[in-house]
Amino acid sequence: MELSVAQWLLVVCLVAFPLLYEWSVSFKYFCKMAFYNGWILTLAILAIPICAVRGRNVENMKVLQFMLLHIKYLYGIKIEVRGWENFNIKEPYVVVSNHQSSLDLLGMMEILPSRCVPIAKRELMYAGTAGLACWLAGVIFINRKKTDDAISVMTEAAETMLKEDVRVWVFPEGTRNHSGSLLPFKRGAFHLAVKAQVPVIPVVMSSYKDFYCKKERKFTTGKCTVRILPGVHTKGLSSDDVPELADRVRGMMLEAFSQMSSERPGKGPGGVH
Ligand SMILES: CCCCC/C=C\C/C=C\CCCCCCCC(=O)SCCNC(=O)CCNC(=O)[C@H](O)C(C)(C)COP(=O)(O)OP(=O)(O)OC[C@H]1O[C@@H](n2cnc3c(N)ncnc32)[C@H](O)[C@@H]1OP(=O)(O)O
Ligand SMILES: CCCCCCCC/C=C\CCCCCCCC(=O)OC[C@@H](O)COP(=O)(O)O
Numbered sequence: 377m378e379l380s381v382a383q384w385l386l387v388v389c390l391v392a393f394p395l396l397y398e399w400s401v402s403f404k405y406f407c408k409m410a411f412y413n414g415w416i417l418t419l420a421i422l423a424i425p426i427c428a429v430r431g432r433n434v435e436n437m438k439v440l441q442f443m444l445l446h447i448k449y450l451y452g453i454k455i456e457v458r459g460w461e462n463f464n465i466k467e468p469y470v471v472v473s474n475h476q477s478s479l480d481l482l483g484m485m486e487i488l489p490s491r492c493v494p495i496a497k498r499e500l501m502y503a504g505t506a507g508l509a510c511w512l513a514g515v516i517f518i519n520r521k522k523t524d525d526a527i528s529v530m531t532e533a534a535e536t537m538l539k540e541d542v543r544v545w546v547f548p549e550g551t552r553n554h555s556g557s558l559l560p561f562k563r564g565a566f567h568l569a570v571k572a573q574v575p576v577i578p579v580v581m582s583s584y585k586d587f588y589c590k591k592e593r594k595f596t597t598g599k600c601t602v603r604i605l606p607g608v609h610t611k612g613l614s615s616d617d618v619p620e621l622a623d624r625v626r627g628m629m630l631e632a633f634s635q636m637s638s639e640r641p642g643k644g645p646g647g648v649h
Contacts, residue, residue: 402593420505427512436513452597459604468537470569473579475547483581492543534571566622575607582636
């Protein structure tokens, strides 16, 4: 039996793909990232009609959360959560967390409180099906290039939080940061909490360095610890107190982040061995 050129090409691809996948760390990284984004875009196709029944509604975030929770198993990422009790607050609050990569979505979905929506850059709204799913789930989009616009969206969010009993999740670094520390914090999240007079709850995700590194094109299986820290109250604070509040919360998060980094496998006593 003779094979056509197309059939030969298919055979070569079928043989080459698994070999390349196993031999090349970079190829594996690109495949895993491409599948991550592609799978989310595909899941969004399923989520859109379900969410559309309610229209734009924060309750739709539960649908996205439910549909995204399995991804950690596909990628062999174990997520350990500490400090659940710090979410036991009935009133609205602002969650602030570090932002290493788009993989943060996994840690976020693991602990996302009910009626909690993230603040995201406006560009995400145009990310095809994922953007539409985010819009339907009430994600708050801000234009980072127009500070005044972003501030007015966040001011409106402070009113919505109280009127509609909504919690908000902000990445105060304002961009992804995989440097092994925390960038200086933008102050929007803290103005938001002070305006609404609600607590700030810091969340720290441990470094992904052991299993993920964009620079080295490394993406293996691994473990991430997510720590929910005690809430910081803002009752009685005014906008003058925002810089001190932001510094204090960043200090708490940096301390937790450093502590968790020293607990990494093989990194000294008390670590996970
Ligand atoms: C099943 C299928 C699923 C498919 C869907 C897939 C996924 C789904 C689900 C959910 C996923 C969503 C995940 C989204 C993650 C996205 C993460 C991001 O996009 S991170 C980037 C965007 N976020 C941020 O930028 C937040 C942090 N930024 C800020 O808070 C900023 O402060 C700012 C408001 C944007 C303004 O920033 P800018 O750089 O322009 O300036 P400054 O921060 O220096 O502030 C200038 C000045 O203004 C004062 N300020 C800031 N905010 C306020 C305010 N609200 N009120 C009053 N004043 C404010 C600030 O204090 C500065 O003044 P001063 O220097 O005097 O202190
Ligand atoms: C038809 C259009 C097709 C568009 C394809 C877009 C591909 C995107 C696919 C899936 C979306 C995955 C959703 C992941 C959500 C995580 C968002 C994220 O982490 O955004 C980064 C943002 O916080 C900061 O951005 P920068 O670090 O400043 O940059």
